[in-house]
Amino acid sequence: MKIFTHKSxxxxxxxTALIVLSACSGAPEEKYQTVTLNGNVELQAGPVPxxxxxxxxxxxxxxxxxxxxxxxxxxxxxxxxxxxTHTFEYPLHKGTGFAIHAWIDTDDDGVFCTPSVRTDPxxxxxxxxxxxxxxDMTITLTDNCRNASWFYPPAP
Amino acid sequence: xxxxxxxxxxxxxxxxxxxxxxxxxxxxIEGEWILVNxxxxxxxxxxxxxxxxxxxxxxRAPDAFRWSxxxxxxxxxxxxxxxxxMNNAGIYGAGVFALYSPHTTGLAPNDFVSERVMTHxxxxxxxxxxxxDQWNLDxxxxxxxxxxxxxxxxxxxxxxxxxxxxxxxxxxxxYGVYEISARYGKPMxxxxxxxxxxxxxxxxxxxxxxxxxxxxxxxxEAIFILGHTGYDTKNKxxxxxxxxxxxxxxxxxxxxxxxxxxxxxxxxVIDDFVTRLKNANVLSKVIYGSDGVQMPGYLKEHLENYxxxxxxxxxxxxxxxxxxxENFIRVFGGLGTPPxxxxxxxxxx
Numbered sequence: 001m002k003i004f005t006h007k008s009x010x011x012x013x014x015x016t017a018l019i020v021l022s023a024c025s026g027a028p029e030e031k032y033q034t035v036t037l038n039g040n041v042e043l044q045a046g047p048v049p050x051x052x053x054x055x056x057x058x059x060x061x062x063x064x065x066x067x068x069x070x071x072x073x074x075x076x077x078x079x080x081x082x083x084x085t086h087t088f089e090y091p092l093h094k095g096t097g098f099a100i101h102a103w104i105d106t107d108d109d110g111v112f113c114t115p116s117v118r119t120d121p122x123x124x125x126x127x128x129x130x131x132x133x134x135x136d137m138t139i140t141l142t143d144n145c146r147n148a149s150w151f152y153p154p155a156p
Numbered sequence: 157x158x159x160x161x162x163x164x165x166x167x168x169x170x171x172x173x174x175x176x177x178x179x180x181x182x183x184x185i186e187g188e189w190i191l192v193n194x195x196x197x198x199x200x201x202x203x204x205x206x207x208x209x210x211x212x213x214x215x216r217a218p219d220a221f222r223w224s225x226x227x228x229x230x231x232x233x234x235x236x237x238x239x240x241x242m243n244n245a246g247i248y249g250a251g252v253f254a255l256y257s258p259h260t261t262g263l264a265p266n267d268f269v270s271e272r273v274m275t276h277x278x279x280x281x282x283x284x285x286x287x288x289d290q291w292n293l294d295x296x297x298x299x300x301x302x303x304x305x306x307x308x309x310x311x312x313x314x315x316x317x318x319x320x321x322x323x324x325x326x327x328x329x330x331y332g333v334y335e336i337s338a339r340y341g342k343p344m345x346x347x348x349x350x351x352x353x354x355x356x357x358x359x360x361x362x363x364x365x366x367x368x369x370x371x372x373x374x375x376x377e378a379i380f381i382l383g384h385t386g387y388d389t390k391n392k393x394x395x396x397x398x399x400x401x402x403x404x405x406x407x408x409x410x411x412x413x414x415x416x417x418x419x420x421x422x423x424x425v426i427d428d429f430v431t432r433l434k435n436a437n438v439l440s441k442v443i444y445g446s447d448g449v450q451m452p453g454y455l456k457e458h459l460e461n462y463x464x465x466x467x468x469x470x471x472x473x474x475x476x477x478x479x480x481x482e483n484f485i486r487v488f489g490g491l492g493t494p495p496x497x498x499x500x501x502x503x504x505x
Contacts, residue, residue: 067206069258069289071322073355112359115326115366147361149322150329155292 032089036134041082041102043121044142048082051104051120054112055079057088058148060097060126071099071148090131099126101148102139113145120144124151175243181494182246183463183480185473191481192459193249193492194242195345196383196415196445198264199233199272200255202226205262208354216451232449235272235280241449242279245456249279249484249492251313251345251445254305256287257320260355266305273310281491283315283345284308286333288323299332306342312488317347317383319357325367334375343379343487345413345445348400350390352421358390365400372407379487381411381443387429389416394425397432404441411487412438415447418458418465426465434471442479443487 041053055077062072072095077086090098103112103122113120123141143150182191202210202225214225231237235252242250252273255264266284273280284305286298305311314337318325325348337344348365350358361367365382372380382403386396404410412433417426433442446458466476485492 063206063258066204066263067258071289072259112361113326114360115369145324145326145361147322147324147327149289149291150324150327153290153293 029093031092033092033131034133035088035090035131037086037088037100037131038134038136039084039086039100040138041084041104041123042138042140044140048141049104049106049121051106051108053079053082053084053102053104055086056101056148058099058101059091059095060099060128060152062095070152092130096130097126097128098131098135098137099124099148099152100137100139101151102141104141112147118145122146124148126152175240177243178246180246181248183459185463185467185476188473190473190477191492191494191497192245192247192444193481193484194245194247194446194448194455194459195251195381195413195443195484197238197250197252197448197455198255198261199235199238199252199269200229200262200264201233202229204264205229206258206260206355209261212352212354232451235275238449239276239279241453241455244453245459247455247459248481248494249281251281251283253283253315253345254285255315255317255320256285256289257317257355258287258289259322260317260320260351260353266301266308266311270305270308270310277310278495280310281313281488282308282311283313284311284342285315288321288330291323291329295329295332299336302333303336303340306336306340311342312491313342314344316344319347319351319362320353320355322357324361325363325365326361326370328371331371331374334371334378337379338375338377343381343411345381345383347383349384349387349396352390356390360396363388364396365403366396369403372403372410376407376409379409379411380407381413381487383413383445384415384417384447385412385429385433385442387414387417387422387425389421392421392424394429394432397429401432401436401438404438405436411441411443411483413443413445414462415445416458418446418460418462419450419454423461426461427469430462430465430469430471434469434475439471439475439478440483443483444480 041048057074058071061070075088101124103120106119107117121141121144123139125137125139180189182189214222217225252269254266254269255261269282273282286302350363365386382400386400388395400412404412417429446455448455
């Protein structure tokens with residue numbers, strides 16, 4: 001029982017210290033930049049096929065040290081037109097740079113390719129610059145059924 | 157109230173409550189003891205988790221206790237704590253996974269996992285993994301590292317989580333991983349289905365095991381254990397389960413694992429789940445796992461819920477034995493067998 005009391009005291013002391021420490025620190029402040037994206041989707045060759053175009057926005061790089069990684073998701077949206085404008089909140093606390101992935105749902109099944117139907121083209125455009133209030137991007141669709149990590153970082 | 161209970165339970169264990177191995181391993185079913193191994197547990201440290209995952213864990217606690225989740229998580233994920241939970245649940249052996257998922261759940265590096273499982277080499281079994289977020293740049297280096305890692309002490313398998321690692325299940329760039337699995341005879345645990353963790357990819361190409369079929373066909377010597385059997389835990393639904401079961405029926409090298417179905421989130425679908433497995437006649441391909449340790453008492457709670465579901469849905473003792481330990485022991489070449497049972501087998505007892 002005495003041991004229990006001593007350990008309890010040690011744990012409570014540690015907890016108090018941690019409370020004090022946690023009160024002195026805080027999560028990184030969330031900061032956003034409103035960005036208007038003017039975009040254009042094109043195919044590597046030929047006209048853009050019909051179908052809903054699905055987009056996903058990313059910061060290009062996020063975190064530091066061992067956890068540093070490319071392509072941290074910001075948000076998704078869709079468009080029925082290859083020329084589009086989209087306004088979003090860029091999370092300045094979640095990295096640097098910018099990337100946009102697009103794919104066209106050519107068979108209108110809502111899925112970016114199935115194991116047997118491989119007709120939906122995809123592509124990625126990126127910039128290492130963190131966007132300011134407005135950015136223009138052209139996304140060239142080069143490969144069917146390929147997600148963002150297939151394109152970036154590119155092979156040397 | 158539950159979160160407060162968890163916090164209090166954590167504190168009690170921190171103070172010094174520890175469990176010894178039980179007098180009998182496993183679970184008692186109608187007077188007979190059935191051995192249990194748990195394929196799927198995690199280790200790691202708070203510092204190696206990205207902010208989104210840290211927030212998810214900390215949000216389980218009341219506001220006033222959120223600060224405590226760093227030290228609690230580090231304690232919960234250390235090997236002695238895992239062993240303590242296993243003892244408490246009657247579980248003999250457990251797989252412990254390396255992780256390289258900087259977008260989602262963070263890092264538990266191969267050497268770190270090897271060192272941790274080697275603190276209890278008879279009961280903890282390591283699964284190596286690999287970093288894939290810059291695959292176009294460093295795939296040769298990463299495959300070489302994986303090849304080294306599967307030969308580290310205590311490593312018995314390979315862990316992949318496409319949805320966490322942002323790789324489509326049909327991405328043939330990582331077929332080299334499957335080749336290493338086959339070459340070294342290290343079965344692969346592959347996460348399928350969704351996950352409640354931030355940063356996870358939820359779309360079918362990352363969650364539906366049907367997208368793995370080409371890889372399975374092309375690597376008949378590699379063992380694919382489909383983690384969670386395609387359970388869509390985010391939506392608490394069996395969205396991709398039938399496709400996973402179909403692969404296990406169709407291919408000799410495909411197995412299934414029911415991790416997280418015994419958790420609280422799975423309570424509305426677990427009966428349907430265990431029934432689908434039984435009706436498909438694939439119980440010889442099901443290897444029990446929990447996706448622990450998550451929180452104090454999780455391994456025991458998950459096991460009790462899963463066993464109760466099997467009992468409710470007409471599993472025989474022999475079927476339960478297959479799921480809870482026999483399939484694990486067969487696939488992993490005898491691992492997960494307590495020493496006294498090896499002695500009994502040797503003497504024909």
